[in-house]
Amino acid sequence: MKTVAVCSGKGGVGKSALACSLATIIAKDEKKVLLFDANLALPNCDMYFGLELGCTIGHVVRDHRELRDAVMTTASGVDLISGGSGWKELALMSEQEVESLIQQVIEFGKSYDYVIFDCAPGLGSRVYPFLQQSDSCLLVTTGDATSLMDSYALLKSAWELKPTLHAGLVVNHVANAVQGRQLAKEVQTIVGQFLSRELDFWGSVRHDVTVAKCCAERKAFAESNPLCHASQDLVDTANAVMGEAVSETIELSMLDRLKNRFSKSAEPEEETAAA
Ligand SMILES: Nc1ncnc2c1ncn2[C@@H]1O[C@H](COP(=O)(O)OP(=O)(O)O)[C@@H](O)[C@H]1O
Ligand SMILES: [Mg+2]
Structure with missing residues (x-):
């Protein structure tokens, strides 16, 4: 798992x-996926x-219901456990209580391929316990300068908390794959320079x-x-989560096309000269 x-x-x-659609794509690949809505309240x-909320984490925490009672199965076969919308009991949970809830979820999630x-x-006691218990962090950013900067800050803090955490960056809301790769490179360069670590690009x-x-x-x-477009792009991310390197084909072929175009315009002269 x-x-x-x-x-x-x-x-x-x-x-x-992205998380919901990612879970859907991974589930279509015959994997058992549990999606846990960690935005508890x-x-x-x-x-x-x-889906309509029935039994939620709110009922598990307040009424000691079983986690399995809170599982809702989506049409795509993803199992979802949701928090309770607006539940004070969830909003006010201490870091220790969140940690013990996650332990239960991890135990319950052992029959799944992915949780x-x-x-x-952001950061803080609502996010750290989840990062602590995760193998990897899929970090979502936009091209906005503040979002890119906050992504760097989150990573810095996450790696201080858990140095073995694997991290992959996904740039959302881009105009095209080339822009996405460029923005990711900016973050990867800063991470390399200031944290001496490698950040994967997950699409x-x-x-x-x-x-x-x-x-x-x-x-x-x-x-x-x-x-x-978004679904097609997210397949790369799903593959990255499942352990495959993100394909560079789209942008390489785009770069190749550009190179070809420019070299072609120079070719006739070269050919003539050679002839
Ligand atoms: N690639 C995208 N293109 C267009 N709209 C998007 C895209 N990704 C997210 N959105 C929209 O942005 C809004 C916020 O997304 P959401 O996933 O709820 O953000 P978060 O969970 O980070 O707070 C939603 O209305 C969602 O449909
Ligand atoms: Mg959200």
Whole structure:
């Protein structure tokens, strides 16, 4: 079982939308996936799957219900455990209480291939325990300068907490793959220089109106629109989470095309000269 914490420095960068669709793509690959909405008192994943909340983590914590009672299975086969929306009992949990809850979830999650934590934004006692218990951190950023800077700060802190944590960066809301790779390189360079560590690139996801439309319709975009730009892009990320290096084909072929184009315009003269 692999545990992945989906994190970000800033809120609203697309963690929940990507986490739900990522879980869907991985589940389609015949893997058993448990998605845990780690935004305990302000969950959103249920909405992205169009589910109505019944038994939640709120009931597990307050009423000592079993974790298995809180599992909701989505149409794509992902098992989701959600927090309780607006539950004071969850909002006020201490770090130790969160830690012991996570222990229960990890124990329960042993029958799954992947346990994905969709974390709250930023740092602090609501995020650290999830990072501590995760094998890897999928760090979501946008190209916004503040989001890039906060991603660096989150990583710095996460590695102080858990030096063995594997981290992969996903750049959301990009115009194209080349822009995504460039933005990731900026963060990777800073991380290399100041933290002397390597940050993996786990792909970029284009800004895609289908994502917002699916969100409004309470659907995971990769499920209802597997061919939209964002779904296609997220397949690379899913492969990276499952241990495969992100393919550079798209942008290399784009770079190759550009190179070809420029070299072709120079070719006739060279050919003529050679002839
Ligand atoms: N690639 C994208 N293209 C267009 N809209 C997106 C994209 N990613 C996320 N969104 C939208 O951004 C909003 C915030 O996303 P959400 O996943 O809830 O953020 P977070 O969990 O980081 O707070 C949602 O309305 C979502 O549909
Ligand atoms: Mg969220």
